[in-house]
Amino acid sequence: MSAELEVFDRLLEIALLIQEDLARSFAATDLTVSRTHLLWELNRLGPSTQNTLATALKVSPRNVTGLVDALEASGYVARPPHPRHRRALVVTLTDRGSQTMARMEHERSQIAAKLVADLDADQQEELRQGLDSIVTRLQGLVSPATASGRKRSA
Amino acid sequence: MSAELEVFDRLLEIALLIQEDLARSFAATDLTVSRTHLLWELNRLGPSTQNTLATALKVSPRNVTGLVDALEASGYVARPPHPRHRRALVVTLTDRGSQTMARMEHERSQIAAKLVADLDADQQEELRQGLDSIVTRLQGLVSPATASGRKRSA
DNA sequence: TATTGTTATACTCTATAACTATA
DNA sequence: TATAGTTATAGAGTATAACAATA
Numbered sequence: 001m002s003a004e005l006e007v008f009d010r011l012l013e014i015a016l017l018i019q020e021d022l023a024r025s026f027a028a029t030d031l032t033v034s035r036t037h038l039l040w041e042l043n044r045l046g047p048s049t050q051n052t053l054a055t056a057l058k059v060s061p062r063n064v065t066g067l068v069d070a071l072e073a074s075g076y077v078a079r080p081p082h083p084r085h086r087r088a089l090v091v092t093l094t095d096r097g098s099q100t101m102a103r104m105e106h107e108r109s110q111i112a113a114k115l116v117a118d119l120d121a122d123q124q125e126e127l128r129q130g131l132d133s134i135v136t137r138l139q140g141l142v143s144p145a146t147a148s149g150r151k152r153s154a
Numbered sequence: 155m156s157a158e159l160e161v162f163d164r165l166l167e168i169a170l171l172i173q174e175d176l177a178r179s180f181a182a183t184d185l186t187v188s189r190t191h192l193l194w195e196l197n198r199l200g201p202s203t204q205n206t207l208a209t210a211l212k213v214s215p216r217n218v219t220g221l222v223d224a225l226e227a228s229g230y231v232a233r234p235p236h237p238r239h240r241r242a243l244v245v246t247l248t249d250r251g252s253q254t255m256a257r258m259e260h261e262r263s264q265i266a267a268k269l270v271a272d273l274d275a276d277q278q279e280e281l282r283q284g285l286d287s288i289v290t291r292l293q294g295l296v297s298p299a300t301a302s303g304r305k306r307s308a
Numbered sequence: 309t310a311t312t313g314t315t316a317t318a319c320t321c322t323a324t325a326a327c328t329a330t331a
Numbered sequence: 332t333a334t335a336g337t338t339a340t341a342g343a344g345t346a347t348a349a350c351a352a353t354a
Contacts, residue, residue: 002263002266002267003270003275003278003279003282004263004266004267004269004270004278005262005263005266006282007266007269007270007278007281007282007285008262008265008266008269010282010285010286010288010289011165011168011169011172011269011285012172013289014165014169014285014288014289014292015165015168015169015172015173017289017292017293017295017296018165018166018169018292019169020296021292021295021296024296032343032344033344034343034344034345035343049312049313050312050313051311051312051313059344059345059346060345060346060347061312061313061314062313062314062315062345062346062347063344063345063346064313065313065314066343066344066345067344070343082312085311085312085353085354086352086353086354087311087312087313087351087352087353087354088311088312088313088353089312089313108159108162109156109158109159111162111295112156112158112159112161112162113156113158114291114295115158115161115162115165115288115291115292116157116158116161116287116288116291117291118287118290118291119284119287121157123280123284124157124158124161125157126277126280126281126284127161127280127281127284127285128157128160128161128164130273130277130280130281130284131161131164131165131168131281132164133270133272133273134164134168134269134270135164135167135168135171136272137268137269137270137271137272138168138171138172138175138269139171141171141175141265141268142171142174142175142178186320186321187321188320188321188322189320203335203336204335204336205334205335205336213321213322213323214322214323214324215335215336215337216322216323216324216336216337216338217321217322217323218336219336219337219338220320220321220322221320221321224320236335239330239331239334239335240329240330240331241328241329241330241331241334241335241336242330242334242335242336243335243336
C-alpha cells in the first residue's frame with residue numbers, strides 16, 4: 001500500500017474510532033449524536049434562535065424543531081420567547097444542559113491527552129503541523145470556491 | 155488551547171471534512187453513506203451472506219435486508235441463492251457495482267495523494283507513525299478488554 | 309414582503325421481537 | 332435446536348413544501 005493511502009486509512013480509522021468512543025459515552029445518557037451536537041454548538045454559541053442553530057449545524061430548521069423538542073422534554077434546554085421578537089424563540093441550556101456540557105468538555109480534554117500520551121512535545125508539534133496541512137487541503141477539496149475565504153476557528 | 159486539544163480538534167475537523175467530501179461524491183449517484191459502506195465491505199470481502207455483512211458492518215441482519223433490497227433495486231448487487239444452502243443468499247456485486255467500487259477506489263487514491271501533497275516523504279512517514287500511535291491508543295479506549303487481541307487490517 | 313417556526317408528508321437508517329424456511 | 336432471512340413495529344434523523352405569525 002502506498003504511503004499516502006496509509007495516512008488516509010489511518011485518518012479514516014481514527015474518525016471511526018472517535019465516533020465509536022463518543023457513542024459509548026452517550027450510552028450512559030439519554031442523548032443521541034445529533035442532540036449532543038446541538039448542545040455542543042449551543043454551548044459554543046450561547047443562547048441562540050433555532051434558525052441560527054440550523055445554520056450552525058447545516059441542517060433544516062424543521063430538523064432543529066424536532067431536536068429541540070426532544071432536548072426540552074428531557075430537560076437539557078429551554079426555549080423562552082425572544083425578548084424583542086415574540087415570534088422567535090431563544091434556545092438556552094438549562095442547568096442540567098450546562099453541567100452535561102461541562103462534563104463532556106472535561107472528558108474531551110482527558111481523551112485528547114491520552115491520545116498523544118506516547119508522543120513527546122516535539123512529535124506532538126510535528127503531528128499538529130501535519131494535520132494542519134491536511135485540514136487546509138481538505139477545506140480546499142470540500143469547498144474549492146470559498147476555500148481562500150474560509151478560516152478554521154482557532 | 156493545549157497542544158493535546160489542538161491535535162484532537164484537527165482530527166475531529168478532518169473526520170468532518172472527509173465525511174463532507176464523501177457525501178459530495180455520493181451526490182452524483184443514487185447511493186447513500188450506508189449503502190456505499192455495504193458495497194465497500196462487499197468489495198473487500200467478496201461475495202458474502204447477509205449475516206456476514208451484518209457482522210462486518212456491525213449492524214442488525216434486518217438492516218442489511220433493507221440495504222440490500224435498495225442496492226438490488228438500483229442494480230448494484232444481486233443475491234442469488236447459496237449453492238449448498240437453499241435458505242441462504244450470497245450477495246454479489248453486479249458489473250455496475252464493481253465499476254462503481256473501482257471508480258471509488260481510484261478517487262480515494264487521488265484524494266489520499268492530494269491530502270499529503272504539501273509534505274515531503276519524511277514528514278509523511280512521521281505523520282503516519284504519529285497517527286499509528288493514536289490509532290493504537292484509541293483502540294485501547296474503545297475496547298479495553300480486547301485491545302491486545304485486536305489488530306488493524308494492514 | 310421577509311423572517312421564524314410549525315404542520316404535513318416522506319424517505320433512510322436503525323433496532324428488537326416474532327416468524328418461516330432450512331439444516 | 333441452530334442458522335439465515337423476512338415481516339412487523341417503532342423511533343430517530345433528515346428533507347421539502349405549505350402554512351401561520353410576526354416584523
